[in-house]
Amino acid sequence: MPRQLRFHRKNEYAIDTSALVRLEELKDAASIWPNVFALILDQRAKTVAFVMDELVRINANAANRLKQYRADFVYQEVGDLVSEASRLINRYPKMSRPRARRTVADPWVIALAQVEGMIVVTCELSNRATHIPDVCDKEGLKCIDLQNFVKAEKLLS
Amino acid sequence: MAQRYRISLNYFMLDRPLAGRKHQTYRTVGGRSASLTFDTSVVLRLVEQLQENLSEIVTTGEISRLVSSLPVASERDDIERLATRERMTLGVSIDEQLAWPSPARAFQAWRLRIERLGISIFLEKMNLEDCRGLTMFEKGELPAIVVNDREGTYPAKVFTMLHEYAHILLRKPGISDERPRNAIEKFCNHFAAALLMPRDALSRVLTVREPFGISEWNDRQIAHAAGKLKVSQMALAIRLENVKLAATGFSQRFDFGPAMPSKRKGGKPVSQAMKLVRELGSHYTNRVLSALSRREIDTKTAAQMLNSRSSHFSEIRGELALSRRLYATPVEVPS
Numbered sequence: 412m413p414r415q416l417r418f419h420r421k422n423e424y425a426i427d428t429s430a431l432v433r434l435e436e437l438k439d440a441a442s443i444w445p446n447v448f449a450l451i452l453d454q455r456a457k458t459v460a461f462v463m464d465e466l467v468r469i470n471a472n473a474a475n476r477l478k479q480y481r482a483d484f485v486y487q488e489v490g491d492l493v494s495e496a497s498r499l500i501n502r503y504p505k506m507s508r509p510r511a512r513r514t515v516a517d518p519w520v521i522a523l524a525q526v527e528g529m530i531v532v533t534c535e536l537s538n539r540a541t542h543i544p545d546v547c548d549k550e551g552l553k554c555i556d557l558q559n560f561v562k563a564e565k566l567l568s
Numbered sequence: 569m570a571q572r573y574r575i576s577l578n579y580f581m582l583d584r585p586l587a588g589r590k591h592q593t594y595r596t597v598g599g600r601s602a603s604l605t606f607d608t609s610v611v612l613r614l615v616e617q618l619q620e621n622l623s624e625i626v627t628t629g630e631i632s633r634l635v636s637s638l639p640v641a642s643e644r645d646d647i648e649r650l651a652t653r654e655r656m657t658l659g660v661s662i663d664e665q666l667a668w669p670s671p672a673r674a675f676q677a678w679r680l681r682i683e684r685l686g687i688s689i690f691l692e693k694m695n696l697e698d699c700r701g702l703t704m705f706e707k708g709e710l711p712a713i714v715v716n717d718r719e720g721t722y723p724a725k726v727f728t729m730l731h732e733y734a735h736i737l738l739r740k741p742g743i744s745d746e747r748p749r750n751a752i753e754k755f756c757n758h759f760a761a762a763l764l765m766p767r768d769a770l771s772r773v774l775t776v777r778e779p780f781g782i783s784e785w786n787d788r789q790i791a792h793a794a795g796k797l798k799v800s801q802m803a804l805a806i807r808l809e810n811v812k813l814a815a816t817g818f819s820q821r822f823d824f825g826p827a828m829p830s831k832r833k834g835g836k837p838v839s840q841a842m843k844l845v846r847e848l849g850s851h852y853t854n855r856v857l858s859a860l861s862r863r864e865i866d867t868k869t870a871a872q873m874l875n876s877r878s879s880h881f882s883e884i885r886g887e888l889a890l891s892r893r894l895y896a897t898p899v900e901v902p903s
Binding site: 427428429432433436461465468469470471493496497500501504505507508509510511512513514515518534535536541542 | 574575576577578579581582583586613614616617620624863864865866867868869871872875877878879
């Protein structure tokens with residue numbers, strides 16, 4: 412359904428790698444993950460393929476947990492994100508780390524949130540205007556950390 | 569395409585290439601400056617990113633404090649005195665140098681002493697035709713040295729590291745081939761040799777006639793003395809020429825060492841943590857992990873800055889502690 416026709420829809424989330432890494436580190440991880448999977452199956456939590464690539468390199472356990480949900484979790488219409496991601500990369504090169512060896516997912520996660528009207532979930536810390544929370548703030552996007560995400564969606568059962 | 573060019577897809581999304589840093593080159597091919605191969609360009613881009621990462625986690629106040637406390641030198645300085653002063657700054661005695669058990673350990677010890685000043689030292693594989701090492705020292709950043717990991721031996725790497733340290737002292741960063749056609753390269757070579765091989769150290773490993781005078785040295789004597797000092801034969805030969813203990817041109821009998829990387833044979837397997845600390849050095853790695861401990865950056869950012877799994881962090885911390893214990897403090901010299 413086109414975005415503009417959705418009324419009173421529930422919050423939808425664009426999840427960053429840092430939130431998934433942090434989630435895996437929590438002592439309550441085992442009870443939170445099933446609720447995250449339910450959100451994914453409900454199409455309310457999405458991410459971009461670059462996040463999954465980062466996750467495989469940074470925290471293999473979290474990546475393995477999400478493997479079977481990949482088709483639902485990863486946003487498929489990457490073409491829709493290109494122009495927005497490109498704008499963000501050019502506007503915030505420090506966040507996008509273009510010189511890095513591998514593609515940094517941050518601008519793509521924010522582009523997903525912009526295009527689909529989602530809330531960004533990240534555990535990046537706000538400092539010196541180079542991280543996701545600072546950019547979301549500048550772009551007028553709602554951005555929450557894992558703790559608030561867990562609370563808002565009552566993920567800790 | 570991003571994979572082929574070993575660069576992030578985000579780079580290709582830029583409207584125009586990022587304003588590249590201008591790297592002064594001291595390299596010459598037939599008197600002209602040489603162009604860089606793709607491998608070396610990739611390393612330059614990577615180290616620029618590492619430098620940006622550091623700027624993100626080290627406050628500008630701390631950067632200016634560290635930079636202003638770094639020693640300075642001028643091309644007009646007496647190189648012998650300068651080398652003596654810097655040897656004291658780094659805190660390496662001749663006894664300690666002779667006691668290091670291997671060239672690899674000597675490299676680690678010299679590296680840690682320089683890193684303690686706030687200088688990052690990275691080991692990266694570059695085309696040896698391009699350069700032996702390079703230095704980055706942009707305004708508002710901490711300095712960094714890159715040593716070519718394709719140098720075949722540790723003594724050669726030590727020489728390059730100290731040569732690049734001289735570039736930092738002179739505040740003349742750039743890309744070096746260590747060929748003495750260029751006056752700065754000649755100065756830095758002379759400095760590195762003087763720092764590694766003070767006259768007192770030469771007297772300890774060679775039978776030097778008093779008063780100092782030109783001697784004929786055979787290959788066996790040079791190999792033995794170079795081994796004791798953990799320097800390359802080429803470096804020792806240059807040094808003997810500089811202090812007039814060998815005839816001009818004596819060093820031409822030697823070369824920079826094998827051009828191919830030395831292959832590791834046998835031994836214990838190398839862990840990811842060891843590989844990472846070897847490549848990125850203690851200074852950079854410590855800075856990233858400290859920023860993580862202070863919660864100034866999150867786990868993902870730290871993992872990206874180190875290009876490592878988060879599960880390796882504790883092993884990396886252990887590796888850093890071990891390295892500090894082994895190399896940062898003077899080796900006990902048997903009496």
